[in-house]
Amino acid sequence: QNDGYRTLSLSGHVGFGSLPDQLVKKSTKQGFCFNILCIGETGSGKSTLINSLFNTNFDDPVSMHFLPSVRLRAQTYELQESNVLLKLTIVNTVGFGDQINKEDSYQPIVDYIDAQFEAYLQEELKIKRSLFSYHDTRIHVCLYFISPTGHSLKTLDLLTMKSLDNKVNIIPIIGKADSISKTELQKFKNKIMSELASNGVQIYQFPTDDEAVSKINTIMNGHLPFAVVGSTEEVKIGNKMVRARQYPWGIVQVENENHCDFVKLREMLICTNMEDLREQTHARHYELYRRCRLEEMGFRDIGPENKPVSLQEAYEAKRHEFYLEMQRKEEGMRQQFVQRVKEKEVMLKEAEQQIQTKFEHRMLMHQEVKLKLERKKKVLEDEIAMFVEKKANAESLQSQASVSTPVISLKRDKDRK
Amino acid sequence: PYAGPVESRNEAAMSELVQEPRQKPVVPMKPVGINANLLGYIGIDTIIEQMRKKTMKTGFDFNIMVVGQSGLGKSTLVNTLFKSQVSRKSSGWNREEKIPKTVEIKAIGHVIEEGGVKMKLTVIDTPGFGDQINNENCWEPIEKYINEQYEKFLKEEVNIARKKRIPDTRVHCCLYFISPTGHSLRPLDLEFMKHLSKVVNIIPVIAKADTMTLEEKSEFKQRVRKELEVNGIEFYPQKEFDEDLEDKTENDKIRQESMPFAVVGSDKEYQVNGKRVLGRKTPWGIIEVENLTHCEFALLRDFVIRTHLQDLKEVTHNIHYETYRAKRLNDNGGLPPMAVETEENNESNL
Numbered sequence: 001q002n003d004g005y006r007t008l009s010l011s012g013h014v015g016f017g018s019l020p021d022q023l024v025k026k027s028t029k030q031g032f033c034f035n036i037l038c039i040g041e042t043g044s045g046k047s048t049l050i051n052s053l054f055n056t057n058f059d060d061p062v063s064m065h066f067l068p069s070v071r072l073r074a075q076t077y078e079l080q081e082s083n084v085l086l087k088l089t090i091v092n093t094v095g096f097g098d099q100i101n102k103e104d105s106y107q108p109i110v111d112y113i114d115a116q117f118e119a120y121l122q123e124e125l126k127i128k129r130s131l132f133s134y135h136d137t138r139i140h141v142c143l144y145f146i147s148p149t150g151h152s153l154k155t156l157d158l159l160t161m162k163s164l165d166n167k168v169n170i171i172p173i174i175g176k177a178d179s180i181s182k183t184e185l186q187k188f189k190n191k192i193m194s195e196l197a198s199n200g201v202q203i204y205q206f207p208t209d210d211e212a213v214s215k216i217n218t219i220m221n222g223h224l225p226f227a228v229v230g231s232t233e234e235v236k237i238g239n240k241m242v243r244a245r246q247y248p249w250g251i252v253q254v255e256n257e258n259h260c261d262f263v264k265l266r267e268m269l270i271c272t273n274m275e276d277l278r279e280q281t282h283a284r285h286y287e288l289y290r291r292c293r294l295e296e297m298g299f300r301d302i303g304p305e306n307k308p309v310s311l312q313e314a315y316e317a318k319r320h321e322f323y324l325e326m327q328r329k330e331e332g333m334r335q336q337f338v339q340r341v342k343e344k345e346v347m348l349k350e351a352e353q354q355i356q357t358k359f360e361h362r363m364l365m366h367q368e369v370k371l372k373l374e375r376k377k378k379v380l381e382d383e384i385a386m387f388v389e390k391k392a393n394a395e396s397l398q399s400q401a402s403v404s405t406p407v408i409s410l411k412r413d414k415d416r417k
Numbered sequence: 418p419y420a421g422p423v424e425s426r427n428e429a430a431m432s433e434l435v436q437e438p439r440q441k442p443v444v445p446m447k448p449v450g451i452n453a454n455l456l457g458y459i460g461i462d463t464i465i466e467q468m469r470k471k472t473m474k475t476g477f478d479f480n481i482m483v484v485g486q487s488g489l490g491k492s493t494l495v496n497t498l499f500k501s502q503v504s505r506k507s508s509g510w511n512r513e514e515k516i517p518k519t520v521e522i523k524a525i526g527h528v529i530e531e532g533g534v535k536m537k538l539t540v541i542d543t544p545g546f547g548d549q550i551n552n553e554n555c556w557e558p559i560e561k562y563i564n565e566q567y568e569k570f571l572k573e574e575v576n577i578a579r580k581k582r583i584p585d586t587r588v589h590c591c592l593y594f595i596s597p598t599g600h601s602l603r604p605l606d607l608e609f610m611k612h613l614s615k616v617v618n619i620i621p622v623i624a625k626a627d628t629m630t631l632e633e634k635s636e637f638k639q640r641v642r643k644e645l646e647v648n649g650i651e652f653y654p655q656k657e658f659d660e661d662l663e664d665k666t667e668n669d670k671i672r673q674e675s676m677p678f679a680v681v682g683s684d685k686e687y688q689v690n691g692k693r694v695l696g697r698k699t700p701w702g703i704i705e706v707e708n709l710t711h712c713e714f715a716l717l718r719d720f721v722i723r724t725h726l727q728d729l730k731e732v733t734h735n736i737h738y739e740t741y742r743a744k745r746l747n748d749n750g751g752l753p754p755m756a757v758e759t760e761e762n763n764e765s766n767l
Binding site for chain 2: 014018019086210291
């Protein structure tokens, strides 16, 4: 266990015995996350039990039976006890078991659990990541509520638990257990456990490897599934107010171990194994999800020639591929762009040509018209010149005639002319 | 899915290679925080005990490196810190042994136990540092070793089938030994700390502090602190990693008054005032190692072991390792030769 390291003995007090305290102090500062998933039919007592477990009224709205499909509703609460801050998330299945056709009942649940693993995996794969401040939403425990029929598990129960048992820690619970008598209860419990075993459903086993808790955990393992009763009302017993359900024939006390296993559940879930549930989720269920997911993506630890291929190399290879693809696409786009520009250029050149032709044509026409006009002008000018000449001639003749003849005879001459 | 931060286009995260996940149910994925009032004791605070028990079962790793010229008392100090022979003292270079041409890295691991807590302690010695005539780049083998440990861890972390507990060989703390010249830091000291403070937690200590008087000590410390500040050397505990006001006040006091710790080491015991104490015997008196009026060994011990050991590991893991990882996954960005080699191999494979 020491990996071949020599053990040395200390000759005095060093002080690293405080190391667990240092670690715990840091974790306390950051706070803890705990996420519970409750699966059970509408009216099986899920919300009441959670309220009872955490001694609070979590204010969950009551749901109807007519929902078309199963939905999951998550609520996070911050609870503080002494200096411990707990971020508690309760996920409820709404509408579970209500549909006529229940084929799709458990898939939304599986998807939800996977989605939380996926979110964590994505964060873990990021280049710049912040895992130590990540709000862990992975489901640490699944409380599966079995209806207190007294007979056996329903098919839906078996199918659902079978599809979840390698993804989450399952603790089966018999809800509203005050409707079963003691003798019927033990038979019912045995039937359930044997059915789970014969169908190969792996439920969460309270750990028995640590001597401190092994004894109590072994005993508790034998009490599964826990038959619980929850209550949000209090009744006065003796001189204390206790959570209880009042019937005409008596009072069922939630915290009385003779009446139900509520105290056992609380003990196991919170006081003894909360940390183990978290650890199993991370070290077992999440690792399995991660492994399957990475293999799905095409990564392998062993390459084609049976040589170990590091995920990093595979990733870098893929990244290079991706980079080449990106370059190719960029090149394609660039060429497209160049093509478009060329086409536009050609179009513009053609248009330019057209305009040029039109212009020249117009210029020609303009020239022609101008020539015509100039000719006309010349003709008119010639006419004017001729007329001026005539006028000049006439005037000169007139002036000659006026010198030799009197005016009257001029007039007569003029008339005669 | 999870409402995480929006990545910029330049950050080619591995997650971008992931195909679109299967269709999700219509649910609000991001939980909303609500404060609930507890009406009675539940037992949530027992998680502290549960956690403590688990960590005690798994045990702790701690890797401490000592750097400094020969003869500054590195091995003695580490042995005094951990009250056992965790480091083998080199009694100078014999005529048969040659002075190493470069800096050697020697890592020796031991398991020690106290108060039910098992610790796998590895002391990494660096013989040859600063001992050559030409000490240029003598920090490079050390930087290379530190990065190799980050690389080892990264390789394990990135495996598909990973170990339950990845063995941690990363250097959590590097004690740098300053010669008690009484004047100032040497160029070699500054160069080393400038380079290495970016990759590992450096704790500077003034070695063989019994050669300085109280005034000389205090002046020297002030000068060293000033020089470190002027040269932009961030030693542990780094200011930027103080988590809250409580940390800051505590660490400020250590940074501005106590550090660098002026220490004396010894593995010999003497009788002083009826008690057996660790000390050094001189003609003019016995220097008690664990006496705060004589030297600051006890402060160093408490600082490294009793209060900040876990924090040293966390800063190494959450900050130095993450920096290395980000650089490595982002196409090398100027890492030492080892990384370049891998890149070349990749090119040839493709």
